[in-house]
Amino acid sequence: MSNDAVIIEQRDQALWITINRPDKRNAINAGVVEGIRTGWKQAHDDPSVRVIVLTGAGDKAFCAGADLQSTGAAFSFDFSKPNVDYADLLRLAQNATKPSIARVNGTCMAGGMGLLCMTDMAVAADHVLFGLPEVKVGVFPMQVMSLLQDIAPRRLINEWALTGEPFDAPTACDAGLLNYVVPGGELDAKVDWLVKRLTDKSPTAIRRGKYAMRAIASMSFDESIAYTESQIALLAMTEDAKEGLKAFAEKRKPVWPGK
Structure with a gap:
């Protein structure tokens, strides 16, 4: 499933969600939020999907933030609603039980x-610039x-948010925003x-582990x-745990039933 703003495709056991607005630097609009939300839910409804990969089309932008070209639309809210769609997307990702990777x-x-930040892990090309330029x-x-x-550390967040100045991929990695920085190729x-x-x-184990974390x-x-000692006891009763221990004893790779 895809819309004009987002492409959703399964590659083996990974569901790739690609923001498809390269001419707009993959800026966020209503279609982008809805497309990512659809992908996250699709991944959780499909047992053949084991991981979500979120990225942007092209090689210039992962996502440049809200689409400011639509005059006023980016910050036009229905004040009768206590929540907004972008915030609901972040909530959805926070409560997800399948792992996700940002391909920046x-x-x-x-x-x-x-x-x-809503993904579990992130890999970025070494030329990428990051920033919180909203104050501008x-x-x-x-x-x-x-x-x-x-x-990220509080002092760095203060600097990024209050100055609005960009920073590079090594800085983002050192701050904990990324797992890896690699050459673009x-x-x-x-x-x-x-x-x-x-x-x-x-x-x-991953599903229950993310829930527990x-x-x-x-x-x-x-x-x-107290919570985690009860959770490990429950996890030990799953079919995956039994298969994992059996495979270890038999010195073979486990075949996960996923139950």
């Missing part, structure tokens, strides 16, 4: 930083901050390498240790 092929700015147009990266504050190979290291693992994020140590 080009410029990643503003709302694009939110899309980066009189707004602020409000929704992005909700995810960014748990990833090696980007796909590194993403494929990471995908393979997810798809050969237990889907049940999300649950304990706001817990104290005493709360989280």
Whole structure:
């Protein structure tokens, strides 16, 4: 399934979601938000999908943020609604139980930083520039901050958000926004390498593990240790756990039932 703004395609066990507005630097509009949301839900409804890859079309931009060319539309809200579609997309990703990778092929700015932060892992080409330039147009990266504050150091976030100045891929990696920075010609190979290291693992362990990580994020140590000791007991009863232990004893690769 795809719309004009987003292409959704399955490649083996990975569902690729590509923002398809290269002439607009893959800027976010309503179609982009809806297309990514559709892809995330499609991935979770399909047991053959093990990982989500989010990227942008072309080689110039991953996502440059909100589409500011549509006069006023980017920040036009229905104030009778307590939430907005972009925020709901970030909520959806936060509660997802399948792993996701951002393939950052080009410029990643503003709302694009939110899309980066909503994934579990990220690989970027070494020429990519990042930034939170919202203050330059009189707004602020409000929704992005909700995810960014748990990833990057506070002092760096202060600088990025308050000055609006861009920073490079090595800086983004050092700050924890990225797992890997590679030459542009090696980007796909590194993403494929990471995908393979997810798809050969237990889907049940990953699913329940992501659920648990999300649950304990706001817990104290005493709360989280009590929760996780019950979760490991439940996980041990799954078919994947039984197959994994059996395969280990038999010195063979496991065949995951995914249950």
